[in-house]
Amino acid sequence: MELPWLLLLIPLASATIIHLGLKRNAMVSAMVSTAAVGITLAITLIMQGKDQALSYEWASLGDSSINIGILWDKLSQGMMIVVAGIGTLVHVFSLAYMKDDEAKARYFGCLSLFMFSMTGIVLADNFLMMFMFWELVGLSSFLLIGHWYHKDSAADAAKKAFLTNRVGDFGFMIGILMIWGITGTFAFSEMSITPGTVTVGVLGAAVLCVFAGAMGKSAQLPLHVWLPDAMEGPTPVSALIHAATMVAAGVFMMTRFFFSITPEGAAIADVIPAFSATTIAYIGGITSLVAALMATQQSDIKKILAYSTLSQLGYMVMAVGLLNPEAGMFHLFTHAWFKALLFLGSACIIYACHHEQNIWKMGGLLKKMPLTSGTFFAGTAALIAVPFLTAGFYSKEEILYSALTPEGGITPLFCIAGFVALLTAFYMTRACVVTFFGKTRSDNADHAKEVGPLMFVPLLLLAVMAVIAGFKPIVEAFSAMDPRPEDMSSRVGHTLVLITSIGSLIAGVALGYVLYNGKDKEPFNIGLFRERFYIDKIYDNILVDKIQGIFANLIHFLDEFLIGGLIVGGISRTAGGVGNLFRRIQSGNLQGYSFVLGLGVLLVIYVTVFLSK
């Protein structure tokens, strides 16, 4: 068997074994799951640069077929590094973090299930297979968000995530079907569309439908509401699934899709209709802005990071919409490391503070947990794009580049991206200042202690990646996408991008430090941001309760009274009258039922005799 198949089979085997056999043996389950992901990482590293295409028939239908296949190329190799690499670190971290959880075996079983599903998305060589695994990551996400399902909030969050994603997948499936109609294939390798052969409207609609899938999975406005709630899951899960890998799958999918439909030698812009590209870019841009504004007023450390993730995903989607998916993938690659680092860092803090998540009840943790704090600062530095030193700087710069016009002119999206960079620096400075500086503001924080090595070592490795993941040799070694030309300084708009990037960083940090240093409680109260622009409330109270609820009620009413009552009632009253007649003669209902049936059989015989004459 070819090695890449093992990438799929090993986590599947691990998940199956744990779910079927090892539920009672938590320690062994954890070991099996961790070993499985470790092997996956090893295979990924061994297989770097060895492109392959494998295929296996899943369902044969007339003269077509649905396949399960592997496309092992630069894009999937780079993505696998992220998935397996962060997956491994999160598994190791979880060994310590979930040590005392009563459902540890189930937790690790679900992690393996997630690894299987996510790997499937990355390796998929056709759209239908990708869709299957797309749904499966939805399931694993559902199970892991709802890990503590006895809590109402966790169970609700899990459901919300699944349903919101389903809405996106509704569009995704339509898009896949339309692309099938247009190109006649599901296989990525055969999907290229010669520019000009397809009506712009049809192709544009298909592209947007496919993008709907990305909007669900990558939590783009207006389908973003599930991601902050998903923080109900264990924090390592948030790091792996809801920051580094699964939520970025939308960006990965769009990149795969754009590359596939662009024929060799043509530019993506020749194929993708401009209106759909612009729509995508603006959805990404607006998501990044709105989410960053929401982040500025959150007090739950995980929620801050969640909104930050939304915002960064918006960046990536924006790059995709600007027809520079390489920049999106590059940012995906760097973001995965530093955001996983920040989440695991917050996990350590929450763990040390006895499950306290409110930053206003922390404070002064720099002294209590210097190592964790150090790595958290490294992650923050990468996120706010400290120039030249950190990975985030390089990838964010690429996104800013894509937002410029070809002549280096400023566009609205460039302004949004620049302002989001400022906001990012601001809210992360706020979070760090409140959490780590000043004095402790609760007993829980007072008793915080530095975490053990099993938790710290993954942090350290991630911190290293947060710094170096943007450097050319690392990017090349890990097959990550790199849109940067050899000679950076010759690019159009180089100075503008650099000034914007550094300027917004300084402004954001300064603002955050000045406004929040030494504060014991939130000095500003901006309800609009804190309450997430009231979008969740509108969804819950109006869309779900009112519109869907009333609509379903109305239909149910009509169904019972119009169809069940009037139309059917008329027939059955007539027939019921006949039935009553028999009931009077024969007493009891059973005869009635069998009589009507008997009538049917008699009729068969009668008509048969009649017909044969």
Place this chain on the structure above:
Amino acid sequence: MGSLVLLLIPIIAAIAIIVGSPARLTAVISAAASLVIGLYMAFTHTCDCWNFTASMLPALGIHLTLGVDGMSTIMVLLSVIVLFAAVFTGKSPEGHEKLYYSSSLFIAGGAIGAFLSQDVFFFYAFHELALIPTFLMIGMLGRGDRKAIAWRVTIFLAVGSMILLAGLLWLVSATGGSFAFSDIAANAASIAPATQKGIAALLIVGFGTLISLFPFHSWAAPAYASAPAPTAMLHAGVLKKFGLYGLLRVAVPFLPEGMAAWTDILVILLLGNILWVGYVTVNQKRLDLMLGNSSVMHMGYIFLAIAAISAVPGNDIAVPAAVVLMFAHGISIAMLFGLADTIERKTGTLEISELGGLAKKAPALAFLFGLAAMASIGLPGLANFSGEVMVFLAGFRDYVPAEGFGIVQIGTILALWGVVISAVYMLRAFRKTFQGPLVPATEDATEAHFCVRIPAIVLAVALIAVGLCPNLLLNLLK
């Protein structure tokens, strides 16, 4: 000969139970035997040994002709799997064992007979045979307002059957008077388009009523909610498929022009199943009614495949799609009804608002129910997804981008919204029943007994096998 054995085992066992043989034991043994023979048949269905002919009324041209092809093999397989699960799961109320177990066997026997018949007369008669015990079970052992419900079901299905009968007899007379499928097939091309249209209308309404096609669906959900678990499992899982099987076996191949004439209306009606009934399902407050409605809703997807092939008879995805989905739906709905019955026995209620946190007390039950629920909402890796995705492909099989969407494509797109609807009601029910904190009804609940787990596991294995490898079924259809 083999098919006669398969047909007779449940019927003889049912008679034996009425005569006095130990009810549960006889039922389980005969169901297990049927299961084994059914599985054997799946591997050897091309063998001549499965064909059987006996002249019953030669003067009228009626012969008991049994035979199998890929489609009937799959339907028989579905029947024996669900039969096994149904008799194993069921727990008869004291004193009603004879009725309880024999009716399951009669229903399955009738269904198997209908699926194996190569003759219109027996095809119809076997289905009627299977309906009688269904009514009796609802009328005598049902829940709630059982007499009224039984009566409603009887009226509906009897009227539906008679319309169907009229259509079938018209078809027979239009093709020369022979009841044999083979003769009808040979002469089908000669039916005038106007006649085809008339026959197709009768068959769509007649079969449609049996399948709970919108707007002839009002009988189904209350019937399943009221029926004892084995009856609900067998009727929703197996017997209802008779109508779909009939459309695929009779209407689609013999009346292409007639079906084509009704495609537009069929699409509208099936969207009634998926969207209208879908929202009715969202509004259900009881688990059994929700499952009953969901079963009605999912019929829409199989109709979508039928609509696709009606629109373009050359569609080579539609029939496999419909058959796989019939199988998948039959298994998953049987599993859900079986487990819902267990939930009621453990907690004393099926009101969704009175349930909560059951997963804590009964993790295996939660796992199995969750698996069936996930299957029913089309999770990849489980059989229903294989069927549904093929149905969607069938809908887009003949899509020409330059010509825009046809009625079938529009139907497919709207039907896709049903995937969201079914996730809404299923997850809501699962969330309320199994997750969250414990509530009074679930505080003393216990884990599902192995008598419930074994049949559920058998069904789960079928769902997973077909889900992971749909070729298991698709190869039978080649």
